[in-house]
Amino acid sequence: MNSLFITAASLVSEADVRAARLGSRFGRLDLASQLALLAVEKLAADFDGLGRERVGICLTAAAGSLSTDAAYWNGRAGVGGPSPTLFAYTLPSAAIGEIAIRHRLMGPNLCFVGHESDALSEAAHLILRGEAAACLAVFCHVVTPALAAMIQWSPAARAGALLLQRLDTGLHRWRENDRDIAAMCSLLSAR
Amino acid sequence: MxxxxxxxxxxxxxxxxxxxxxxxxxxxxxxxxxxxxxxxxxxxxxxxxxxxxxxxxxxxxxxxxxxxxxxxxxxxxxxxxxxxxxxxxxxxxxxxxxxxxxxxxxxxxxxxxxxxxxxxxxxxxxxxxxxxxxxxxxxxxxxxxxxxxxxxxxxxxxxxxxxxxxxxxxxxxxxxxxxxxxxxxxxxxxxxxxxxxxxxxxxxxxxxxxxxxxxxxxxxxxxxxxxxxxxxAPLSAIRLLGWGNSNDANHLTGPSRDGSGLALAIRRALDSAQLPPSGIDYVNAHGTGTPYNDAMESLALRAVFGEHCPPVSGAKGMLGHTLGAAGLIETILCVLALEDRWLPGTPRLVFPAEGAPASLLIEPRSAARLDRVLKLNTGFGGVNGALILGHE
CATH class of the missing domain: 3.40.47.10 (Thiolase/Chalcone synthase)
Structure with missing residues (x-):
């Protein structure tokens, strides 16, 4: 039981979000949180079996929360001023809260703005250090057309999730600087 | 853990x-x-x-x-x-x-x-x-x-x-x-x-x-x-001794009402530093000044320390809530406290709330012993963090 394995993986797009049926609360989330939550849902993980207090969440938000930031700030002139609901999602880590609430996960959390591989590597290290028994590595990249026009980026809306566990077998064995994992991250990034 | x-x-x-x-x-x-x-x-x-x-x-x-x-x-x-x-x-x-x-x-x-x-x-x-x-x-x-x-x-x-x-x-x-x-x-x-x-x-x-x-x-x-x-580093340099994190898994913008998530983070930090609760000499709280946060934090401290809570204070009446800088500037404050053996007060606190720790410090004072400090922060998304620092 000394090896780390990716035991489940998922990729979702904005089309998947439109088709999702995750209850009324889901519709009130920002797009980044919807994508991330749906990616974790698609893992169909047995969190009861893992011990919810010991499941960590590592998230990389490649573009931070800038799309939600722009939507929130563009609403400042509306009736009643900027939206308090949207303000709560102007943090890159907001999706972590939504995942933790839905699945009642009380393990440690990390959130990076940067490359997708940060989340996977740090998820592995949380397990290796004994801080978590299992860990979700979640990647999220959202650039809405409104933000893309403002900062000259390409629009994007996708997320992926991997579940990392200390097991004897799984979808893929984790090794630091693993080229297969790097390829998987690139796939997530490029999709 | x-x-x-x-x-x-x-x-x-x-x-x-x-x-x-x-x-x-x-x-x-x-x-x-x-x-x-x-x-x-x-x-x-x-x-x-x-x-x-x-x-x-x-x-x-x-x-x-x-x-x-x-x-x-x-x-x-x-x-x-x-x-x-x-x-x-x-x-x-x-x-x-x-x-x-x-x-x-x-x-x-x-x-x-x-x-x-x-x-x-x-x-x-x-x-x-x-x-x-x-x-x-x-x-x-x-x-x-x-x-x-x-x-x-x-x-x-x-x-x-x-x-x-x-x-x-x-x-x-x-x-x-x-x-x-x-x-x-x-x-x-x-x-x-x-x-x-x-x-x-x-x-x-x-x-x-x-x-x-x-x-x-x-x-x-x-x-x-x-x-x-x-x-x-110099022998006298303050060290990071341990840390713990958790999520309330309760609410996006509000803390859990019972403080259980923050208490879990504190226990994880104590475990990581291999210290009992009695090994902590001072707690620098998150202390935002919002009704729910401070009440939750008081409950978490009671859950971990019982009736023997070490001196507690908060710095946001001094600095405001500096968000991404808060954990760092408040940790620097803890470093100064450890170096000077000086317990910081809680600027702008006048009447301690019911349920607040009895050891809450309104005014700063010198300390006979100050070797291990617990620094706490909590945030939107239900995240909780605890860091222990001290002399070697």
Whole structure:
């Protein structure tokens, strides 16, 4: 039981979000949180079996929360001023809260703005250090057309999730600087 | 949940600190404020108007305020890093730049640029680049002699404590011998209007743990710490002894009512430092001044320490809530407390709330023993962080 394995993986797009049926609360989330939550849902993980207090969440938000930031700030002139609901999602880590609430996960959390591989590597290290028994590595990249026009980026809306566990077998064995994992991250990034 | 760090993992020490905040430039200004229980909160005319619940904020002495400062995040971070690197000069001089990393803690980076772009106001290319936190981290690393690993952490108001942990982990993993950990968030209409929308601001300035508290006061700061392998730092340097994190799994913007999530983080930190609760001499609380946060934090402390809670105080009546810088500037305050054996007070606290710890410190005072300090932060998304630091 000394090896780390990716035991489940998922990729979702904005089309998947439109088709999702995750209850009324889901519709009130920002797009980044919807994508991330749906990616974790698609893992169909047995969190009861893992011990919810010991499941960590590592998230990389490649573009931070800038799309939600722009939507929130563009609403400042509306009736009643900027939206308090949207303000709560102007943090890159907001999706972590939504995942933790839905699945009642009380393990440690990390959130990076940067490359997708940060989340996977740090998820592995949380397990290796004994801080978590299992860990979700979640990647999220959202650039809405409104933000893309403002900062000259390409629009994007996708997320992926991997579940990392200390097991004897799984979808893929984790090794630091693993080229297969790097390829998987690139796939997530490029999709 | 004990950390399973390899037995030969190096201890991590704090070799230098730097800060610019509402109480002034430099660590000396923070020390004076700590000694005198000074509050840096004051009225700021930028925040007059219907978008803002109050104009009482913790504004730093930034050059160009009221003028055309379009990259305040970079300025605050740069000032803090300059001072921290000066303090750690001898340690850093012995370490190749490729073995020096940087971890940035921020929630909004240079959000000033978004406001300017939305309004059609002038905004330099650099300021626009720093709207994203990872280019800001990369530029700070390049300008400050950190050619090693660079990370950008953003975990709401726990970001600072998580960034310190990440810096320590990079050293313990052997990928760096020193890490510049820098936290920054600047005052912005974006953030003050957001907390106004949530009705989370105390109109007369925040009063942590006070019976009449009415919310937080937004603040801004740049705060930096140089972490280094303890064998490369002076023997007297304060060390990071352990940490723990958790999630309430309860509510996106509100803390759990019973404090169980924060209590879990504290227990994890004690376990990681291999200390019993009685090993803690002082607690620096998150203490936002919002009714629910302070009540939750009081319950968490009672759950862990029972009737024997060590002295507790909070710094947000001094500095405001500096978001991504909060965990770092408040950790620097803890370093000063440990160095001076001085228990900080809680500026602006007058009447302790019912249920607040009996050991709550209104005024600062000297301490006969002050060897181990517990630093707490909590944040949106239900995140909780606890860090223990102290003498070797």
């Amino acid at each position: 004990r950390e399973s760090v390899a037995p030969n993992s190096p201890a991590v020490a704090i070799a230098g600190c730097g800060v610019t905040s509402a109480v002034g430039r430099g660590v000396a200004s923070l020390r004076t404020a700590m000694r005198t229980n000074q509050s840096g909160l004051r009225a700021c005319e930028r925040f007059n108007g219907p978008l803002f619940q109050s104009n009482i904020v913790g504004a730093a002495p930034l050059a160009g305020v009221g003028g055309d400062l379009d990259d305040p995040a970079h300025q605050l971070a740069t000032e803090a890093l300059r001072e921290a690197r000066e303090q750690a000069h001898e340690v850093l001089a012995a370490i190749p730049e490729t073995r020096v990393g940087l971890v940035l803690s921020t929630t909004k980076a240079n959000i000033e640029a978004l406001e300017r772009l939305a309004d059609g106001r002038p905004c330099s290319t650099a300021a626009q680049r720093h709207l994203q936190s990872n280019p800001l981290a990369a530029d700070l690393a390049a300008a400050n002699g950190a050619s090693g690993p660079v990370q950008c952490v953003s975990v709401a108001c726990v970001s600072g404590l998580v960034a310190l942990q990440q810096g320590a982990k990079l050293i313990q993993r052997g990928v760096a011998d020193a890490v510049l950990v820098v936290g920054v968030d600047h005052l912005s209409a974006f953030v003050v209007a957001g907390f106004t929308a949530l009705k989370a601001i105390d109109t007369v300035g925040c009063r942590p743990f006070d019976r009449d508290r009415g919310g937080l006061s937004p603040g801004e700061a740049g705060a930096a710490l140089v972490l280094a392998r303890a064998d490369l």
